[in-house]
Amino acid sequence: MSTSYFPAVKGLYMLQLLAQEMDTYVHIYVSTEEGGPKTIQSARLQKIKIIQRQRRKGVTLRWRPSLVDPQSTTYCAVVHDQKTYGSLCAAQADKFGILPPVSRPVAASQTVISWQPSTQNHSTRTDDTFPIIGCVGRSTQYTTLNLKQGKNYYFQVFATDGQNNFTYPYGSASLIFDGRVKPIRLKNGISAYANLKKYDGKVVFRYKIPKNPGKQLKVIIIPCGSVVYVEVLKKGSVIVAKRNVLNYEKITIDSPTESSRYYIKVFAVERAELDKSAGIEILASTKQLSKALLPPMPHTTSLNEYKPLRTCDSVTIGWIPVPGRAVSHYCISAREGELEQVNSMACPAKNGKIMKADDYVVKYCKDIAQSDKSVITENVKYLKAGSSYIVQVTVKKPRGRIISYDLLQVRTLPKCRKVSK
Template sequence: MCSPEMSRSSDVDVRRTETRHEATHVKARRPGKGGACGHMALCHWALVAAMLCGPARTQRPPGIPGRTAENDVPLQTAAWLAEGRITAIHLPKERPRRLYFTLPKKTSAFSVTVVPCDVPVEWSLMVRTAEDEPPKQQRTYKKSMPEVWWGNSRKNIKVYSNVGNAVDTYRGPAYAPASIYVVKLQSREHSTKVSVYLQEGAGLPKVFPELPPDPQVRVVGVGMSSVTLRWPSSPSVPKVHQSNTSLQYCVLVNLKHNYRGLCAALEALRRDKKIEEVKRQGATLWPTPKAWKQQLGPHRKDVVFPAPVPDGPPELPCVCQGVENTCTVSELQPDTLYYLDVFLLDSSSGSSAAYTGTSARTHQEARPTGTALRDSKPRWVALAPHGGRLLSFRPRGWPPRALLTMQVCSPHQVRVTASGQTQVLAAEIVAEEPVQIWLQGSPSYLIYLENESPATVAEEAIVKIQASSAYHRQAPVLPPLRTVKSYSKLKTCNSVTVGWHGTEERNLYCVYHQQLDSQGGPTGLEQCLGPESRSDTERAVCKYFQDLNPQEAVSTATIGGLEPGTAYLFDVYMVRRFGIAIKYHSKIVRTKKDC
C-alpha cells in the first residue's frame, strides 16, 4: 500500500493521486446498503490506511509532493545534510539513499566530501533549480523558502558523479537560483557505512585532518619481534606540541593487507567472528583515545584491545601516542610478514585520515649451531640418560635434500626431531631397527637426539647416524626383514647354506663368518658395526642382488671350508653406495659332526 515506489513518482503521479483522493471522498458521501454503517466502514479503512501509511509518509524524500494546498513538500521530515558536521549513514545493498541540503543566498562556493568505509560507493550530486522566481501569492502560506522553490522547480542538473572506495571531494560554485541539492549514494557489493561532509565556501574540508604531501609510512628498523615506523607529520598538527590537542596517531598491525581507511579496518575486525583466532594470528588494533572507543558503539566489544584505554597518555608503545611520528611496534612473531597502517584521528570531530601503509617482515629467530655432520660420513653419538644432543647438516646440490640413516646400538629408545628453518619436518622414535628420514624444503637442517629410555636404565645410549646429500635420487629401500636363515637340509660337515631378504634395488651383499669357542652371541654395539670393522679373512662371499618382486627377493650363499661339529657366527651386510651399511641379525650355525 505504501511502497517506496510511491516516493519516486513524478508530479503527474501526485496530481493523479489527488484526483483519486477526491473521488474517494465523493464515494464516502454516497449512502450505501448499510447507511451510516457503510460510511463508518469507509472511515475505518481510511483510518487503517492512515495508520499504515503514516510512517512511510514521514520518510518520503522531498522529491515527492504531498497532498497540500500548493503541492509543496514538507521537507522538514527529509534527510537533511547539515553543514560543517560529518553525517554518518548506513547504506543497504542496492538501496540508494538521498541527502538534501540548501545553501544560503550569499554562498558562492561549496564542497561535498564522501568517505566510503570498506567497499566502493556510487554517489552523485544533483541540483534542482527553478527558472523563474515563484509568485508572491504562494508565499502567503507558512512554508520555508526551499519548500516553495521545490514546488515550482522544473529543472534538474546532474553536477557530479563518482564510483570508488577512496575519499572523494567535489568542489564547485553554488547554483543560482538553486532550490535543493540532492546527494544520492548507493552500494552494489554489500551493506556498508558512508560518511558525508558539507562545507560552505572554498578551501579544503576543515573537519578532516590534513595529510602531508608525501603520506608514506616508512620502516626505519626491523628486528625479530619489533618494527620501527616513521611518517611525515601532518600540517594539522601544531608546531608546538600541546597536551590538550585532539589529534592522535594510531597504528594498526595485521597479517592480511593494508587498509585505506580507519572505518574499513574497524569493519574488518568486527566481521571476524572468531576473536581468539584473530589473537592467534597477531592482528592487533592499538587502543584509541576514550572518545574513539565511544564511537565504536555496541560493536566495540568485537575489537581486540591489548589494554584498557586510559584517560591520559597511554603507557603501551604506539597506543595512539599523541602527535609523535615515530613508533616501535613490539611483541611480533619472528620471520612473519606484517602490514602496518597509520591513522591520524581527531577525537573532537570523530574524523580520521589514513596514511599510505607499508609492510615489513621480521627477522628470523637466532638458531642454535649444533655439531655439524659431514656428508655421507657415519658418526657415533653417546647420549646420557635423559640427555640430548644437537646436530646440524647442510646438504650439497639443489634442491637441498638430505637423507638421515640412524640406528641405536644399545637397548635404548631415542627420539629424533629434524627441523628446517621455520618448522619441524620429522619426529620419530629410533631403536635397534635402522630408520631412514627423508628431509627436503630447507637449505640446512637441525637434528636433535634425545634419550627417552626409562629412568631405571643408567647406561648411555649409543646412536649411529649418517647424513648424506640426496639431491640426485629418492630414498633407498630397506629390507623388510633383517633375519638370516640357515637351511638344515643343505648343511654338511664342512659347509653351510644361508639366506636373507633383499630389495628391488641393486645392492652389494657380503657374508662374513667367524668360529665361536662358545655359544655366546654378539653384543649390542657390534650390531651397529659395519664391514669395515671385520678382517678380510672373515669375508666369505660378496654378491650383487636385486629382485623386482619384494616377496621373492631372497638370496642365498653357500660357505665351505668349515670344520665338522663347529659353531660359526654368520653376519650379512647390505652395502650401499650412499648411506651406512645395514647389518642383518647375526646367525649362529653348527656344522654336522658326522657325515
C-alpha cells in the first residue's frame, strides 16, 4: 500500500492508473483529513505481541483494538514464511489467484468477504498453504499452529474500518520459531517461579547437584491456583513418576551424585486448569530445609470449619500447625466470594496473598508458639450475615518464606441469634 499527500483546492480531479505487467485491480481511498486517515495514523503505533505455543508448535498473535471506530473495525491476519505484503488484497491475490468476479468498482470490504476461503470465522488457522490468511472479525488475537523448528515467519495484521470500507496495514512482526522447551535453571536453595500460561502449560526446570551434596536432594513444589502434573528425570530416565500436585509437595531423592543433572517437568493437567493457574514455584536444595527458610508443612494442609460454632458474623476454623517448637507467624484472611470464582491465585510463597490487600474483608497476623496442641483454632470475626467467604491461612518462619494452607469456603448464618436474658 502506498499513500500520497498533496495540497488541493476545491474542484474536480481525475486519477489514472495503468497496470504495467498484467491485469489487476486496486483499492482506492480518498480523504481530505489533515495528515491522512486517522486509522493509518493510529496504526503506525501498533505492535503485535507474539506468544509461543510450545505444546502445539505454534504462536498466538495479539494486538490492541483500533482507537478509531473500534466497534466497527475487523481484522485479518496473514502469515508467510518468505515475504510480507503491502496490502491484504495482494496477499489474497497470491493465495487464491483470482480477481473479484465483477468488472465494476466495488467496496474493498466486499472483496475481502468474497475472498475468504470458507464461511467459517475461526481464530485458529486450518490451512497450511502460504500465505495463511485468517479473518477473525473483531477479535484481537489469532493462533497459527504446526510451525517448523528454526524457520523464519512473517506475521501481519490488516484492519478494515466498517464505517468507510478502508482496509489498511495495522501491525507486523517476525519470528524465528523455536518450539523447544528451554529448561529454567534452578540454583541450590533458591526458588524459581514460572508462569505456566507463558509457557503454554509446560515448563521444565533443571538442577545440577553441587559439590558435597549430602545424602538427599529435596524438591519443593508449590502450584499457584490449579493442580499440575510433576515428574522428575535424570539422564532421560524417570526417577519420580508423574503425580498430581494441588497445593504443596515435597519430593525427596536419596543419594544424589555430584554434578548430576535433574529435570523437573511440570504440566498443566488440562487447558481449563491452565486458565486458573498463576504459575508454579519450585525450590531444589541439598541443604536442610531450615537453611532454605521454608517451614516444614504438616502431613495435611487442609483447613476445617467447625460448623456448629457458626454465627451471623463469624466462623471458627482449625488447622494442623507446622512441626517444630519454634514460634511461627500465621496470617488469617477472608474475602467475600465463591471458591470457584478464584480463577487466578498468586503464589503464596511468592507474595503471600490471593488478591490485592484491598480485596480482603478481614486480614490479621499473629505469632503462635508451638505447644502440645494438635490443632490450632481461630475465630474469624467481623463478617456479614448470610455471606460466603474464602478463608486463607499462611505460615512464615522467622526471616523465611510464606506458604499457604488450602483455601476454605465458609458461609455465615443468615440471621443473628437472639441472646436470651
